[in-house]
Amino acid sequence: MFFFFLYYVRLKFNIRLLLIGKSKEAEIKRINKELANIRSKFKGDKTLDGYQKKKYVCKLLFIFLLGHDIDFGHMEAVNLLSSNKYTEKQIGYLFISVLVNTNSDLIKLIVQSIKNDLSSRNPVHVNLALQCIANIGSKEMADAFGNDIPKLLVSG
DSSP: OHHHHHHHHHHHHHHHHHHTOSSHHHHHHHHHHHHHHHHHHHHSSSOOOHHHHHHHHHHHHHHHHTTOOOOSOHHHHHHHTTOSSHHHHHHHHHHHHHHOOTTSTTHHHHHHHHHHHHTOSOHHHHHHHHHHHHHHOOHHHHHHHTTHHHHHHHHO
């Protein structure tokens, strides 16, 4: 619980830094600097742990919600879907639900991750997968899970 509090305080601090911008140009400059930092972390030599991936994917999501385009980080979000930690999986699914286009090349990887979670014995993982399917609501999702979801309802 204490670590969650520290994470919250750091995130709140970063949000304040973004909102303090005196002008739109200052905000854009700050966001571009943060995007460059995140991109370098994703492409760096060091392997990021789940917490770091979650943190940077969450920052990308926030920047997207501020109205800026995000053209990277999708694969890192898909990788979070395979985590066994709830918060990492949750951020991965949130990013996927909001940012991934149904025409994306990653849709096959996403479908496979969702199938894995739907067959999980952990009801929280099943719930996250179902929420993602509902949020995306595409033809691809209907085709991929049209038979699986009724089985879950009957067996549930």
